[in-house]
Amino acid sequence: MSATTRRPLLQFSLHWLALAVVLVAVVGLFAAARPATQEKVKEFGICAECHEDVCTDFKLVRHSEIKSDRWTKTALQVETVCANCHGDPAKHLEAGGGVGTIFAFRNTDAAQAKAEKCLECHSSTRSLFFASPHGQAAMDCTNCHGELMKTSEEKPRPSEICLSCHQDIGAQFKMNERHRLQEGVLECTTCHDQHAPSTRTRLGGFKDEECIRCHTDKGGPFLYEHEASRVEGCTSCHEVHGSHNRHMLTHQSTADLCFSCHAAAPSWHGFFSSQDTNCVTCHATIHGSNLSKRFLK
Ligand code: HEC
Ligand code: HEC
Ligand code: HEC
Ligand code: HEC
Ligand code: HEC
Ligand code: HEC
Ligand code: HEC
Ligand code: HEC
Ligand code: HEC
Ligand code: HEC
Structure with a gap:
């Protein structure tokens, strides 16, 4: 549904509630929805007179409900929510509108200055974001x-x-073994916080916080943990976006994966070749076990 059709509908239902009480005829409802929309636009104050397009934007309505007394403290004493992000519009109004007389995001190069506008209210993301x-x-x-x-x-x-x-990450999500991003099972933001640092030390945290939220059986706690995942988490052995290897493993051959950390398997393992042995046929509880130190059951 488009934004323009959604808002009148919403108001329509609000009016329905109000009017049902006084039992006004259904025809009256259609007439009543229109003035209400215009009133909403009027709430944006004097800006709406010249920026009607912007002011009828549905998404803006969310921010339009912000309560702030900053604007009323400026010289002109005109109320509008727009000043929350565009600052004091005194010069702009005196000039009768126009470019370069008010804070405009598109005309401001300094990223910090733009972010600060938003962070005045969304301050909890400040330190993390920078x-x-x-x-x-x-x-x-x-x-x-x-x-x-x-x-x-x-x-x-x-x-x-x-x-x-x-886009390179998008390509990974097109490989045959992958998380179902396209299907909407998860989003990038399920695992990443786009407003915060993603440090190497968080990788262990990734294991605990994000992956295990869905893959509960891999989280333990196990009596015998596979210490492989202690530092790097699940990413020691798995790609997370997508891979050509089965189970999104980092290596095509499971043996190669194991030998990337284990210098050697016990000598008696020598009778099966490292090329074609799937180590997890025996080490079946590779993520950890309560029964076997060697992850055999
Ligand atoms: C008298 C008409 C008029 C009024 C009232 C008006 N504007 Fe403007 N505004 C304009 C015109 C004309 C432009 C330049 C053309 C454009 O970019 O749309 C403009 C541009 C802007 C810009 C971009 C400026 C730039 O440097 O690129 C912003 C932001 C803006 N207006 C916000 C506001 C806000 C907020 C209000 C209410 C406080 C407001 N305007 C009231 C006419 C007006
Ligand atoms: C929540 C903060 C916020 C509020 C409130 C807000 N704006 Fe904006 N406005 C923005 C941002 C961010 C952009 C730039 C969008 C982009 O780059 O695509 C913008 C862009 C604009 C532009 C185009 C010029 C520019 O700065 O890039 C105009 C004109 C404008 N807004 C007018 C208004 C008017 C009128 C209101 C009040 C109805 C308003 N804005 C309220 C954040 C806000
Ligand atoms: C005057 C205070 C104020 C300013 C300035 C402000 N916001 Fe907000 N913002 C809010 C409030 C209040 C909400 C609603 C929070 C809620 O519903 O939990 C909100 C909600 C949001 C949301 C969630 C919207 C949604 O639909 O869920 C986003 C994204 C957002 N703001 C981004 C921004 C950005 C980007 C800027 C700067 C261009 C900005 N805000 C400036 C107060 C502000
Ligand atoms: C790299 C892209 C990106 C940047 C940069 C960014 N955001 Fe966001 N933000 C998002 C996405 C994506 C969402 C999630 C939207 C959703 O889940 O629907 C979001 C969500 C939000 C929300 C909604 C509440 C929440 O935390 O989920 C707020 C508020 C918000 N952002 C504010 C900001 C502010 C303020 C800044 C600048 C300091 C900023 N964002 C910078 C992409 C970004
Ligand atoms: C406007 C372009 C842009 C958008 C949109 C964007 N990013 Fe980024 N992202 C960057 C840039 C630039 C960097 C820093 C340089 C780099 O590492 O590639 C970065 C870095 C990152 C990193 C760290 C990469 C590393 O090597 O440590 C992650 C993770 C990330 N972005 C995730 C996201 C997520 C999740 C979203 C959506 C919510 C998003 N990005 C949206 C441009 C963008
Ligand atoms: C299932 C969880 C998950 C999902 C979904 C996910 N990521 Fe990641 N992503 C990770 C982990 C874990 C890492 C490695 C840890 C790190 O570098 O922070 C990573 C690394 C990255 C990196 C830096 C390393 C690299 O490969 O370049 C970027 C950029 C990135 N992801 C972006 C995205 C984008 C964009 C999306 C959505 C299209 C996305 N991620 C979806 C978990 C996820
Ligand atoms: C020491 C390497 C290693 C680590 C660390 C690791 N895995 Fe695995 N994982 C494997 C191997 C090998 C397989 C293939 C098992 C098989 O073929 O039966 C696998 C299979 C899987 C599977 C698919 C099969 C199944 O049992 O459901 C999932 C899901 C999985 N891992 C999730 C995780 C998560 C989540 C983490 C982090 C908590 C993690 N893995 C850490 C090696 C590892
Ligand atoms: C939002 C839930 C969710 C999160 C978070 C999540 N996964 Fe998954 N994961 C899934 C689902 C669902 C599948 C099955 C994909 C399918 O539909 O075939 C899957 C598949 C996998 C597989 C392949 C299993 C197989 O049988 O081949 C591995 C490996 C895996 N995830 C590891 C991880 C790791 C590592 C993380 C953390 C970085 C993670 N997942 C985070 C839901 C999630
Ligand atoms: C990222 C590195 C890494 C990978 C990959 C890895 N391991 Fe481990 N594994 C460890 C560490 C660290 C220990 C703890 C004992 C040690 O230091 O040898 C361990 C312990 C074990 C143990 C218990 C033996 C003991 O000495 O306590 C077995 C069995 C084992 N791994 C099998 C495997 C198999 C099979 C694979 C391949 C599927 C594998 N590992 C992949 C790092 C790894
Ligand atoms: C036929 C079953 C089987 C296969 C296949 C197998 N293992 Fe083992 N592995 C075992 C058994 C049983 C033990 C325990 C031996 C013991 O306790 O002395 C063991 C022990 C280990 C240990 C622990 C050694 C120690 O110091 O305690 C490692 C590491 C190991 N295997 C790695 C591997 C790797 C890597 C592969 C694949 C190349 C592999 N295993 C394939 C059965 C197997």
């Missing part, structure tokens, strides 16, 4: 949240936003 790979790469909130101001557009799926830049 330390994140995105903050470090001089990105700001509008690189991904441009949809806030776009009219009549469906809110994109989070992963669509990510894939607009990370």
Whole structure:
């Protein structure tokens, strides 16, 4: 459903509630929905007179309900929610509108200045964001949240936003062994916090927090843990986006995977070749066990 059709519908149902009480005829409902929409636009104050397109944007309505007294403290004493992000519009109004007289995201190069506008309210993400790979790469909130101001557009799926830049990762999700991203089983944001750093030390955390949320049986706690995953988590043995190898393993041959850490198997293993032996036919509880130190059962 498009944004423009959704809002009148919402208001329609609100009116239905109100009018049902006084038993007004159904015909009256259609007439009543229209003035209400215009009233909503009027709430954006004087800005709506020249920026009607922007002001009828459905997505903006969410932010339009923000309560702030910053605007009323400015010289002109005109109320509008738009000032929350575009700052004091006094010069803009005195000039009768126009470019360069008000804070505009598109005309501001400094990522920090743009992010600060948003962080005035979303302050809990502040310290994390500037330390994140995105903050470090001089990105700001509008690189991904441009949809806030776009009219009549469906809110994109989070992963669509990510894939607009990370196309190489998109290719991994097309391999035959992969997580079902396209099918909507998960999003990039299921595992990643785009507002925060993803440090190597979090990899163990990834194992605990994210993977195990779905793969509960791999999480233990086990009496005998496979210490392989202690530092790097599940990624010591698995690709996480997608892979050509079975079970998204990092190696095509399971033996090669095991020997990447184990210098040698016990000597009696020597009678089966490392090429074609699937070590997990015997070491079947490879993720950990309560019964066998050698992960045999
Ligand atoms: C008298 C008409 C008028 C009013 C009232 C008005 N604007 Fe504008 N505004 C314009 C025009 C014309 C432009 C330049 C054309 C454009 O970019 O749309 C503009 C541009 C802008 C820009 C982009 C500026 C830039 O440098 O690129 C922003 C942001 C903006 N207006 C916000 C507001 C806000 C917020 C309000 C209410 C406080 C407001 N405007 C009220 C006419 C107006
Ligand atoms: C939650 C913060 C926020 C609020 C509130 C807000 N805007 Fe914006 N506005 C933005 C962002 C972010 C962009 C840039 C979008 C992009 O880059 O695609 C933008 C873009 C614009 C532009 C195009 C020029 C520019 O800055 O890039 C105009 C004009 C504009 N807004 C007017 C308004 C008006 C009028 C209101 C009040 C109805 C309003 N805005 C309320 C965040 C906001
Ligand atoms: C004046 C305070 C204020 C400012 C400035 C502000 N926001 Fe918000 N924002 C809010 C509030 C309040 C909510 C609603 C929170 C909720 O519903 O839990 C919100 C919600 C959001 C959401 C979630 C929207 C949704 O549909 O779920 C996003 C994304 C967001 N803001 C991004 C931004 C960005 C990007 C900027 C800067 C361009 C910005 N905000 C500026 C107060 C603000
Ligand atoms: C790399 C892209 C990207 C950047 C940069 C970014 N965001 Fe987000 N943000 C997202 C995505 C994707 C979501 C999740 C949307 C969803 O789940 O529907 C989100 C969600 C949010 C939400 C909703 C609540 C939440 O945490 O889930 C808020 C608020 C928000 N972002 C604020 C900000 C602010 C403020 C900035 C700048 C300091 C920012 N974002 C920078 C991509 C980004
Ligand atoms: C506008 C482009 C853009 C968008 C959109 C974007 N990113 Fe990024 N991302 C970058 C850049 C630039 C870097 C830093 C350079 C690099 O490591 O590639 C980065 C870095 C990262 C990293 C760290 C990479 C590393 O090697 O440590 C992760 C993880 C990441 N992004 C995930 C996401 C997710 C998840 C989303 C969607 C919510 C997203 N990105 C959206 C541009 C983007
Ligand atoms: C199942 C969880 C999961 C999902 C879903 C996921 N990732 Fe990752 N991603 C990880 C883990 C774990 C790592 C490795 C740890 C790290 O580098 O932070 C990683 C690494 C990355 C990296 C840096 C390393 C590299 O390969 O370049 C980027 C960039 C990235 N992911 C982006 C994305 C994007 C974009 C999406 C969605 C299209 C996505 N991820 C979906 C878990 C996931
Ligand atoms: C020491 C290497 C190693 C580590 C660490 C590891 N795995 Fe595995 N995993 C394997 C191997 C080998 C297989 C294939 C087993 C087989 O062929 O029966 C596998 C199979 C799987 C499977 C598919 C088969 C099944 O049993 O459901 C899932 C899901 C899985 N692993 C998730 C995880 C998760 C989640 C983590 C982190 C908690 C993790 N793995 C850590 C080696 C590992
Ligand atoms: C939102 C839930 C979810 C999260 C989080 C998640 N997975 Fe998965 N994973 C799945 C589902 C569902 C499948 C089965 C894919 C399919 O539909 O074929 C799967 C498949 C796998 C497989 C392949 C299993 C096989 O039989 O080949 C591996 C390996 C795996 N996940 C590892 C991980 C790792 C490592 C992480 C953390 C970085 C992780 N998963 C996070 C849901 C999740
Ligand atoms: C990322 C490195 C890594 C990978 C890959 C790995 N292991 Fe391990 N494994 C370890 C570590 C560390 C221990 C703890 C004991 C040690 O240091 O040898 C261990 C312990 C074991 C043990 C218990 C023996 C003992 O000495 O306590 C067995 C059996 C085992 N691994 C089998 C396997 C098999 C089979 C594979 C391949 C599917 C495999 N491992 C892959 C790192 C790894
Ligand atoms: C036919 C079954 C079988 C296969 C296949 C097998 N193992 Fe084992 N493995 C065992 C048994 C049984 C033990 C325990 C021996 C003991 O306790 O002395 C063991 C022990 C181990 C140990 C622990 C040695 C120690 O110091 O305690 C490692 C490491 C190991 N195997 C690695 C591998 C690797 C790597 C492969 C694949 C190349 C593999 N195994 C294939 C049966 C097997």
